[in-house]
Amino acid sequence: KEEELEDDLDEEEEKLEEEMSAQQKAEEAIREAEEEKAEMIEEAQEEGVELPANAFAEFDGLLAQAKGALQAGNFAEAKNLAKRAEKSLDQIQKTIEELEKKQEKKEEAEEAIKEAEEEKQEVLDEAKKEGVEVPPTAFAKFDRLLAQAKELFAKENYQGAKQLAEQAEDALEDVDKEIEKLEKEKEQAKEDEERKQEKAEQEQGKQQEEGNND
Numbered sequence: 354k355e356e357e358l359e360d361d362l363d364e365e366e367e368k369l370e371e372e373m374s375a376q377q378k379a380e381e382a383i384r385e386a387e388e389e390k391a392e393m394i395e396e397a398q399e400e401g402v403e404l405p406a407n408a409f410a411e412f413d414g415l416l417a418q419a420k421g422a423l424q425a426g427n428f429a430e431a432k433n434l435a436k437r438a439e440k441s442l443d444q445i446q447k448t449i450e451e452l453e454k455k456q457e458k459k460e461e462a463e464e465a466i467k468e469a470e471e472e473k474q475e476v477l478d479e480a481k482k483e484g485v486e487v488p489p490t491a492f493a494k495f496d497r498l499l500a501q502a503k504e505l506f507a508k509e510n511y512q513g514a515k516q517l518a519e520q521a522e523d524a525l526e527d528v529d530k531e532i533e534k535l536e537k538e539k540e541q542a543k544e545d546e547e548r549k550q551e552k553a554e555q556e557q558g559k560q561q562e563e564g565n566n567d
Contacts, residue, residue: 375428382435383419389439393446402452411441458511465518466506469499472522476529485535494524
């Protein structure tokens with residue numbers, strides 16, 4: 354009878370150990386899932402990615418069920434649900450990666466638009482410095498392309514916006530050529546005026562000399 358009692362106690366102890374082990378595994382699975390979610394949120398924040406409000410809906414539902422099963426003592430089910438919750442994060446990771454790429458393209462397009470605008474200002478400053486008046490029509494192509502780039506940017510077509518902004522910047526080369534042409538024309542006109550003035554002065558000096566001789 355004593356031996357039977359000892360056996361029963363041993364069995365009970367083993368059962369408790371198994372249950373404790375199962376409980377620990379379930380708790381660990383829940384903790385790991387929660388940590389994985391926290392890491393994912395941190396990554397999204399670091400990359401400046403805004404996740405959809407319902408991104409973690411499936412995860413949260415499964416984890417709530419896992420915690421409920423843990424409370425009820427269904428450790429195997431709790432562990433299984435927690436693992437499923439963690440697995441559901443794979444899709445969110447893909448979403449984050451896609452949003453990261455989109456964010457990168459957005460920043461590139463913003464930079465291209467900014468560079469084009471700065472380049473135009475530099476061209477205007479250079480023309481002003483040289484005293485050249487640039488006709489408003491000189492920037493017609495640039496303005497049209499940049500306006501289109503901004504329209505595409507507003508529609509979140511960042512790749513197209515970047516390409517058009519780069520084309521707009523390229524169009525400024527023609528404006529540069531136009532300014533150079535105007536500078537040369539201005540320089541030529543100045544030289545012509547100086548020659549004319551010099552000739553007039555020579556003519557005047559000649560007439561005075563003739564007058565003195567008379």
